[in-house]
Amino acid sequence: xxxxxxxxxxxxxxxxxxxxxxxxxxxxxxxxxxxxxxxxxxxxxxxxxxxxxxxxxxxxxxxxxxxxxxxxxxxxxxxxxxxxxxxxxxxxxxxxxxxxxxxxxxxxxxxx
Amino acid sequence: xxxxxxxxxxxxxxxxxxxxxxxxxxxxxxxxxxxxxxxxxxxxxxxxxxxxxxxxxxxxxxxxxxxxxxxxxxxxxxxxxxxxxxxxxxxxxxxxxxxxxxxxxxxxx
Numbered sequence: 001x002x003x004x005x006x007x008x009x010x011x012x013x014x015x016x017x018x019x020x021x022x023x024x025x026x027x028x029x030x031x032x033x034x035x036x037x038x039x040x041x042x043x044x045x046x047x048x049x050x051x052x053x054x055x056x057x058x059x060x061x062x063x064x065x066x067x068x069x070x071x072x073x074x075x076x077x078x079x080x081x082x083x084x085x086x087x088x089x090x091x092x093x094x095x096x097x098x099x100x101x102x103x104x105x106x107x108x109x110x111x112x
Numbered sequence: 113x114x115x116x117x118x119x120x121x122x123x124x125x126x127x128x129x130x131x132x133x134x135x136x137x138x139x140x141x142x143x144x145x146x147x148x149x150x151x152x153x154x155x156x157x158x159x160x161x162x163x164x165x166x167x168x169x170x171x172x173x174x175x176x177x178x179x180x181x182x183x184x185x186x187x188x189x190x191x192x193x194x195x196x197x198x199x200x201x202x203x204x205x206x207x208x209x210x211x212x213x214x215x216x217x218x219x220x221x
Contacts, residue, residue, distance in 0.1 A: 043199070050207060090155055103156050
């Protein structure tokens with residue numbers, strides 16, 4: 001158990017509203033990642049962080065922003081949600097010195 | 113060409129069967145390779161890391177062929193509980209991984 005939690009676990013929101021998803025880890029891992037998973041696309045990287053206040057874009061970053069003000073929390077924000085952002089969002093961490101990633105339980109987001 | 117390609121399946125096999133999945137990758141600089149298992153509506157979980165020429169863990173064997181840039185996963189004596197989607201994952205030689213879209217396995221009694 002990598003001690004990763006995500007909140008909320010499910011959310012339904014309307015187009016145009018802001019949404020923030022939270023990823024929390026308890027083991028001080030340096031690297032944290034946000035992915036989305038959609039049928040036919042697999043897991044795609046949105047943003048990742050390699051330390052407090054250090055973040056970088058992934059392959060599908062448009063429409064998303066992130067923040068990491070504490071080691072344990074990595075926030076993903078949809079500034080103005082669109083229906084194309086309906087997806088399952090997974091957070092992951094990497095243990096120091098390894099490429100192996102461990103995932104949180106996911107957030108199922110529906111934008112109507 | 114996709115960076116990581118897998119046969120989506122589904123593979124429908126009876127209990128006790130042996131089944132193999134293949135995965136090809138495009139980045140010849142990749143050094144680390146993984147198989148993840150994902151159950152329906154759950155998060156992916158690391159099944160095996162594949163280093164050097166491959167490794168075995170109980171009924172599961174992973175092989176790596178760097179020359180041909182493919183990875184395989186062999187499951188022997190399939191169980192009903194092996195039914196899941198298996199994701200092939202490759203590092204990009206940076207801080208990021210690339211995930212295949214997965215191969216679905218259904219084991220029937």
